[in-house]
Amino acid sequence: MTKLAPLLGKDIKDLIRDPRIMIPFVISALIMPIIGVVIGTSYQQTITAVLTKPITAVSIVCLDNTTYSKVLLKYLESMSNVKLYTYHNLSDALANSPTNSIIVIPPGFGYEFEHYLEKGGNPPQIIVVQKVRSMGMGLKSLRASIAASIVINALKSIAMEIYNVSPHVIQVVTNPAYSIPLVFIVNRDVFLPASPQYINAITIPLIIVPIIVAIIGGTILQMSATSMALENEVRTLETLLTFPIPRVYIVLSKIFSSFGVGLLGSTLNIVGFWLYTMIVINSFGSIKSFSSMALPRQLLEALGIKNLVNPIALMVPGPSMAVAVALSAIISILFLAVLGVLIGSLCSDVRIASTFMSVIMPPLIIGVYFIGFVDPLQLPTNVLYGLLSVPLIQTAIVSKLAITGVWVEYIPVGLLLTGAETLLLGFATAKLLNMDKLACIQYRLSRRFRR
Amino acid sequence: MMNQRAVEVKKLVKKYGSFVALKGISFDVEKGEIFGLLGPNGAGKTTTLRIIATLLTPTSGTVKVFGLDVVSEANKVRKIISYLPEEAGAYKNITGFEYLSMVAKIYFSNRKDQEEALELGIKIANLGDKIHDKMKTYSKGMQRRIQVARALMVRPRLAILDEPTSGLDVVQAMEIRNIVKRFSRELGITVILSSHNTREVEELCDRIAILDQGVLKEIGYVDELLSRYEVKNVEELFMKVIGFDQTGSSTR
Ligand SMILES: Nc1ncnc2c1ncn2[C@@H]1O[C@H](COP(=O)(O)OP(=O)(O)OP(=O)(O)O)[C@@H](O)[C@H]1O
Ligand SMILES: [Mg+2]
Numbered sequence: 001m002t003k004l005a006p007l008l009g010k011d012i013k014d015l016i017r018d019p020r021i022m023i024p025f026v027i028s029a030l031i032m033p034i035i036g037v038v039i040g041t042s043y044q045q046t047i048t049a050v051l052t053k054p055i056t057a058v059s060i061v062c063l064d065n066t067t068y069s070k071v072l073l074k075y076l077e078s079m080s081n082v083k084l085y086t087y088h089n090l091s092d093a094l095a096n097s098p099t100n101s102i103i104v105i106p107p108g109f110g111y112e113f114e115h116y117l118e119k120g121g122n123p124p125q126i127i128v129v130q131k132v133r134s135m136g137m138g139l140k141s142l143r144a145s146i147a148a149s150i151v152i153n154a155l156k157s158i159a160m161e162i163y164n165v166s167p168h169v170i171q172v173v174t175n176p177a178y179s180i181p182l183v184f185i186v187n188r189d190v191f192l193p194a195s196p197q198y199i200n201a202i203t204i205p206l207i208i209v210p211i212i213v214a215i216i217g218g219t220i221l222q223m224s225a226t227s228m229a230l231e232n233e234v235r236t237l238e239t240l241l242t243f244p245i246p247r248v249y250i251v252l253s254k255i256f257s258s259f260g261v262g263l264l265g266s267t268l269n270i271v272g273f274w275l276y277t278m279i280v281i282n283s284f285g286s287i288k289s290f291s292s293m294a295l296p297r298q299l300l301e302a303l304g305i306k307n308l309v310n311p312i313a314l315m316v317p318g319p320s321m322a323v324a325v326a327l328s329a330i331i332s333i334l335f336l337a338v339l340g341v342l343i344g345s346l347c348s349d350v351r352i353a354s355t356f357m358s359v360i361m362p363p364l365i366i367g368v369y370f371i372g373f374v375d376p377l378q379l380p381t382n383v384l385y386g387l388l389s390v391p392l393i394q395t396a397i398v399s400k401l402a403i404t405g406v407w408v409e410y411i412p413v414g415l416l417l418t419g420a421e422t423l424l425l426g427f428a429t430a431k432l433l434n435m436d437k438l439a440c441i442q443y444r445l446s447r448r449f450r451r
Numbered sequence: 452m453m454n455q456r457a458v459e460v461k462k463l464v465k466k467y468g469s470f471v472a473l474k475g476i477s478f479d480v481e482k483g484e485i486f487g488l489l490g491p492n493g494a495g496k497t498t499t500l501r502i503i504a505t506l507l508t509p510t511s512g513t514v515k516v517f518g519l520d521v522v523s524e525a526n527k528v529r530k531i532i533s534y535l536p537e538e539a540g541a542y543k544n545i546t547g548f549e550y551l552s553m554v555a556k557i558y559f560s561n562r563k564d565q566e567e568a569l570e571l572g573i574k575i576a577n578l579g580d581k582i583h584d585k586m587k588t589y590s591k592g593m594q595r596r597i598q599v600a601r602a603l604m605v606r607p608r609l610a611i612l613d614e615p616t617s618g619l620d621v622v623q624a625m626e627i628r629n630i631v632k633r634f635s636r637e638l639g640i641t642v643i644l645s646s647h648n649t650r651e652v653e654e655l656c657d658r659i660a661i662l663d664q665g666v667l668k669e670i671g672y673v674d675e676l677l678s679r680y681e682v683k684n685v686e687e688l689f690m691k692v693i694g695f696d697q698t699g700s701s702t703r
């Protein structure tokens with residue numbers, strides 16, 4: 001084994017000193033929190049601008065002359081906080097109105113409203129057009145519904161007057177109770193709030209671990225493939241193969257060096273990604289309109305609902321699950337490292353290797369991402385077992401199961417299998433590492449690629 | 452054995468799929484000599500050298516290096532040879548010094564031997580302070596010098612050099628030739644090298660073999676071949692042997 005050390009030293013130095021490898025790590029690690037800040041603040045600003053800024057002026061295109069339309073128009077004109085511009089056709093309003101929200105009252109509206117008041121049936125319709133010059137997050141369109149609510153509220157007031165009911169009756173009728181949806185995770189004995197702002201957060205832990213593993217794995221795959229292909233390109237592999245050392249050392253050295261350097265670089269990336277997530281979650285959470293409906297903790301506690309947790313807290317799994325996730329992650333990453341060595345050794349230069357990578361990486365990421373949307377326990381057993389025998393996909397599933405605390409009996413078998421697959425692939429790679437086979441494959445590949 | 456040969460090649464055939472790259476060649480390399488394999492592109496020089504270096508296995512025939520079979524005793528052969536691939540480049544981000552010291556550690560287990568080999572390597576490479584620069588800053592000639600130094604510093608019994616001067620300018624090529632000539636004599640290393648440069652072979656080699664399309668056309672001492680074919684230099688000899696007449700068209 002003493003002969004492995006000098007090889008490993010060479011591989012690590014060659015990787016870690018390569019600016020093409022380390023600079024992207026550092027840049028993406030730095031760029032993620034910056035993106036987080038940009039997304040977070042711009043989202044926050046847009047939300048504030050769109051939802052909390054009141055509408056002070058609207059344009060109305062009234063195409064109806066019946067009684068109730070006139071009543072409505074008069075009501076709107078009398079409002080002190082909204083300035084009204086009236087037009088007689090839409091194109092005129094679109095061209096000339098100083099406001100961006102244009103409300104169209106179609107012909108026959110008043111008559112239909114009257115009918116609705118007396119007999120019910122379908123409510124009458126108004127149309128709201130929001131003029132938009134540029135799109136940020138597409139949230140500007142929400143202004144249209146705020147503008148609409150001005151008219152709707154006016155109609156509500158008119159209706160209340162007609163029926164002579166007080167506003168609180170309407171409130172009670174339209175909103176008789178407030179519900180607090182909760183999710184109870186059976187195996188972990190915890191409650192999660194299931195309101196919209198938390199639902200977003202719950203998907204993050206579900207895909208975060210597999211995505212991280214995919215990122216690290218992909219990086220290491222790329223690294224070991226590139227470094228092996230480079231050995232081919234500059235003919236150093238040929239030299240290595242004539243050294244008085246076992247071939248396995250060459251493979252092991254590549255695997256360990258890309259594993260080590262990749263892990264180091266990925267740690268930077270993960271810190272960056274973590275910062276990004278925190279920043280984005282924080283800025284979403286601090287939006288007033290969302291967080292105004294606070295959870296009535298005292299009531300919940302009185303009912304015995306004590307372990308109410310933030311979804312992020314679920315990311316810390318129970319001990320046996322944590323071990324399974326960690327093992328699966330390490331095995332998957334090693335598997336990808338070996339795969340990289342295998343691919344790299346078949347490629348006579350780095351260009352061919354990166355062509356291969358660009359084919360292999362997307363399905364890998366998409367596969368892992370896809371698992372994020374699947375409920376593992378809904379899958380047929382043999383499909384679940386099959387997926388648990390595939391490196392990386394296994395990590396995605398196991399980490400998903402870890403969040404809900406479901407232990408599937410097959411997990412240890414799956415771990416053993418992927419472990420064996422990794423060893424087997426490593427063994428096959430070492431076997432393949434002879435010029436007879438390599439020269440033949442490279443010769444064919446490079447001829448195909450040169451065309 | 453007393454007069455054991457450095458290399459014994461017997462009826463060597465190598466096929467790549469259906470293509471026959473070596474069509475049953477036989478030759479010997481004597482201990483201590485510099486032996487040149489001369490041949491046009493695609494003659495099978497690299498194939499022959501890779502087989503001797505245990506990288507490729509023969510389709511049929513046998514190859515022995517100091518009595519050891521390159522197939523069944525490959526591990527033993529690897530301990531006594533060193534091989535310089537055609538167009539050998541270098542690791543970009545490690546220094547020449549680091550590279551040589553890695554090689555020393557791979558070939559030798561005890562500290563003293565490692566240090567001796569490293570010292571010798573530095574002397575052969577003769578790169579001055581540049582030995583501590585990353586190899587990506589090296590010119591092609593410097594990279595080749597490091598590689599030749601690497602091949603010779605471990606004092607192999609047989610050094611296999613595939614076109615050691617290809618792609619280098621005349622000065623650099625000359626330096627490499629001087630290194631090979633001087634250190635193979637000083638260290639008692641047998642050398643087999645390939646080339647398609649006839650002047651190089653003439654200058655460097657004791658004996659040569661001319662290979663063409665997988666067939667060994669001629670073999671012998673340079674002087675003896677020149678007088679036998681009644682030609683002035685190896686270039687004319689080469690043309691005559693591979694059947695290339697002076698009007699510029701091949702008779703093959
Ligand atoms: N892996 C391979 N698969 C198929 N054919 C090959 C392979 N390697 C070499 N050849 C063919 O075998 C023949 C001999 O190749 P070789 O590389 O030994 O020649 P060479 O004498 O070294 O030539 P050069 O002067 O160009 O280096 C060539 O025709 C080449 O195309
Ligand atoms: Mg060649």
